Every structure is written in C-alpha cells, then in structure tokens.
Amino acid sequence: MRATAESIPAPDTEMLTLRTGSMGSRYIAFYADSGTVLALARLHLEDVFRRVVLDPVRGLVLLMTPGRTHEGLSSRIDFVVQEAATLLSLDCEPLRATRWRRPTDPPDTGAEPDCCYYLGENALTYQTFDEDEGELADAWALAHPPDLVVEVEVTHFDRAKQIFYRDLGVPEYWHLEQMPDRTLSAVFLDLRAPGSPTPLTESRLLPGLTPAALSASVRAMKKCAFRNRRDMLLTVLREHGMAVVSSAPG
Numbered sequence: 144m145r146a147t148a149e150s151i152p153a154p155d156t157e158m159l160t161l162r163t164g165s166m167g168s169r170y171i172a173f174y175a176d177s178g179t180v181l182a183l184a185r186l187h188l189e190d191v192f193r194r195v196v197l198d199p200v201r202g203l204v205l206l207m208t209p210g211r212t213h214e215g216l217s218s219r220i221d222f223v224v225q226e227a228a229t230l231l232s233l234d235c236e237p238l239r240a241t242r243w244r245r246p247t248d249p250p251d252t253g254a255e256p257d258c259c260y261y262l263g264e265n266a267l268t269y270q271t272f273d274e275d276e277g278e279l280a281d282a283w284a285l286a287h288p289p290d291l292v293v294e295v296e297v298t299h300f301d302r303a304k305q306i307f308y309r310d311l312g313v314p315e316y317w318h319l320e321q322m323p324d325r326t327l328s329a330v331f332l333d334l335r336a337p338g339s340p341t342p343l344t345e346s347r348l349l350p351g352l353t354p355a356a357l358s359a360s361v362r363a364m365k366k367c368a369f370r371n372r373r374d375m376l377l378t379v380l381r382e383h384g385m386a387v388v389s390s391a392p393g
Contacts (some may be wrong), residue, residue: 163322164296167210170194172300174202184251193198194240196304203303209257215255216295216327217321219361224260224291225377227349232385234266238289245311245331246285254307257296259289260350288312291348295319316340317347319358327362329354356383357366 150277163169177199190193196205209217221237221249227233228235237260244253257280261269265287272280288311297320308316316332331354332340333347345353360379367375 162215162298164207164298165323166216166296168207168213168296169358170204170205170207170298171211172203172298173321175204176202180204180252181249184249187251189242189255194255194257195242195298196307197205197252198254198303198307199248199252200310201303201307203300205298205300205304207296211294212255212321215365216361219295219364220258220293220295220317220319220357222364222372223352223357223360223376224258224293224349225388226373227352227380228260228262230380231349232386233349234270236261236266236269241284241289243288243308243311244285254304256289256292256294258293260291260375261287261352262290264296265290269310290314291317291346293317293319296321305332305334305340309339315346315358317346317354319361327358329358351385352380353383353385356380357386359383 153214157173159173161169168378173289179198180199180202183248187255188197192206193209194205194207196203221241225235225237232302237258240255240359241257241259242255243259246340260266266368267286269280290313292308292313294301295318301318306314314333314335316334317329319327319329322328331346333343334340345351360376363375363379364372378388
C-alpha cells in the first residue's frame with residue numbers, strides 16, 4: 144500500500160538535527176508532506192549534499208554528506224562487483240551515485256545510491272549509447288532501473304529507501320554497515336520476491352558471491368596494496384566458496 148500525505152507522520156523535530164552515521168557521514172532525515180518535498184526538489188540540494196533522497200510518495204527527505212570511511216568502502220565495493228562480474232563473464236556498467244526516479248515522479252526528485260550497476264544485457268545495451276546520445280540514454284535509463292543498488296551506511300530510514308528502489312523496479316539491493324565493534328555486516332535483499340525485501344544467502348545477479356564474502360573482501364582490501372587487490376580478492380572469494388578460475392582475465 145502506498146503512503147499518502149495523510150498517512151505520513153509530521154516531522155519529528157528531533158530528526159531535524161544534524162546526525163553522524165556509524166561511518167562518519169553526516170545527515171539529516173525526516174518525513175514531510177509531498178508539497179514540501181517538491182519545494183525542496185526545486186532547490187537542487189544535490190549541489191550541496193553528496194547523497195539526496197527526495198521521495199514525494201512517502202514524503203521521505205534524506206540529505207547526506209558521506210564521510211571518508213563511507214567513500215572508501217564504496218570504492219572497494221565497486222572493485223568487488225566489477226571483478227566478480229568479470230569472473231562470471233558478465234558485462235558490468237558501474238554508475239555509482241546516479242540519481243534515479245520513477246517515471247511518474249517529478250523531475251529533481253528520486254534517490255542517489257552509493258553504488259549502482261547494470262549487469263548483463265542491460266549493461267550491454269547501455270554501453271551502445273554514444274556520448275552525443277545523452278538524452279536518448281537518459282530516456283532509456285528512466286525506463287530501465289539499475290539491476291543492483293548498494294547502500295553503504297545504514298540509517299533507520301533505510302527501509303523506506305529499500306521500498307523506493309523496489310517500486311523503481313530494482314531486483315537486488317545490498318547494504319553494508321559498520322557495527323559498534325567496527326566489524327562489517329553485509330545484507331543482500333531480493334526486492335522482487337513476494338513480501339520483499341527478502342534476505343538472500345547469496346547474490347542472484349552474481350552467483351556465488353555471499354554477504355560474508357563481500358564483507359571479508361572489503362575488509363581485507365583496506366590493508367592491501369592496490370596492485371595486489373585482485374589476487375587478494377580471488378583468494379577471499381575462494382575461501383568463501385565462490386568458484387574462481389585462476390586464468391580469469393585481468
């Protein structure tokens with residue numbers, strides 16, 4: 144059931160304070176009526192905040208400036224996803240913090256994930272657009288949501304973001320959270336299953352890649368020289384049961 148303006152709670156004034164997430168990111172998040180959300184969209188807040196969610200359907204407003212830890216983890220996740228896709232002979236088009244909105248949403252609303260990807264056929268199609276076909280590519284992307292969305296720092300508004308991406312048509316969603324003891328916890332969610340979001344024991348888009356393997360990979364990568372990352376990643380994936388061919392292209 145979609146939320147209506149009448150069912151959205153009034154903003155909690157405690158939520159209007161600047162908060163700091165578990166990875167050092169600073170954010171403000173609250174619910175507002177759809178008119179307020181649309182007024183905020185016209186301010187182009189993406190020019191001020193690095194991550195912006197403006198969902199006029201649920202009345203969600205989330206403004207975030209990611210911290211150093213957050214951005215480092217996003218970069219390492221990018222590496223894992225692209226290498227895993229290569230091992231599986233899948234085309235991959237990383238789009239990082241591209242803004243996405245539903246076709247019926249007003250311009251300048253929507254959400255910017257930390258990482259997002261086209262995989263397989265969608266990646267191949269997107270790659271056919273030339274640099275001078277920006278408007279055509281944008282129109283195609285509006286009708287074709289990313290195959291995978293990743294959020295790195297979890298807030299208690301994450302459920303609302305998951306539902307936004309589910310309604311957008313994204314099939315798979317991951318989030319990675321730093322726990323109080325500074326360990327990393329990853330969760331993979333199927334957004335198309337009945338009663339979704341539904342936890343996955345391994346990715347359906349990148350078979351063999353598990354939440355534990357992702358957490359272990361990004362953790363190990365932090366202590367690894369960049370030139371050794373790929374060898375380290377292959378070792379971690381093997382240890383977590385993913386089939387890895389040593390002669391996979393680099």
